[in-house]
Amino acid sequence: MTIHVVATSFPEVKIIEPKVFGDARGFFFESFNARDFAEQVDANVEFVQDNHSRSSNGVLRGLHYQIQHPQGKLVRVVEGAIFDVVVDLRKHSSTFGKWEGVTLSAENQRQLWVPQGFAHGFAVTSESAQVLYKTTDYWYPEHERCIIWNDADIGIEWPILEPLIAAKDAVGKRLSQAECFE
Known part of the structure; x- marks a missing residue:
């Protein structure tokens, strides 16, 4: 296998560590292998986008999700580092409203699988960061929703105190007011 899958506090959310082949010339790894992903992470996933x-240091993007046409996301960093966060928005789940954060970086080459039903966001902790992610559905701006990044009911421990955020993220809803997944 070309990947190692690490469990998180959410059984559906996975950290994926690729097998990296490196030498004095540099490195090589498969950033995505559909067969390995299906066998070890989720067999029912098809990526479409x-x-x-x-982003620059201190930028925080999120917490985003689509209430209709929900997206699963496979996230990785090719430059810099981020603190990547997921929040469970499935009302029926025993972990509803809980969060988990993981550092993804160009150096550690980890990826995070964020399945449907979770909000996703990240904060840039390096000088800048380039983030690539695959999605299981297309972006529909009319269905996009946002949970405010600093909702005290969720209590995310972000590594930056005063993030730079987009206007649409600044007006995100609190979890108690947000549309969630049934």
Whole structure:
């Protein structure tokens, strides 16, 4: 296998560590292998869109999700480092409203599988970061929702105190007011 899968506090959310082949020339690894992903992570996933963002230090993006056309996301960093966060928005789940954060970086080459039903966001902890992520559905701006990054009911321990956020993220809803998944 070309990946090692690490469990998180959510059984559905996985950290994926690729097998990296390195020598004096540099390194090589498979950043995605559909067969390995299906066997070790989720056999019912089909990716339809790749996204790429670049952000400066202190930028916080999220916490985003689509209430209709929900997206699963496979997230990785190719430059810099981020603190990547997921929040369980499935009302029926015993972990509803709970969060988990993991550092993804170009150095550790880890990826995070964020399945449908979770909000996702990240904060840039390096000078800048380039984030690539695959999604299981297309982006529909009319269905996009946002949980406010500093909702005290969730209590995310972000590594930055005063993040730079987009106007749409600044007006995100509190979990208690947000549309969630049944």
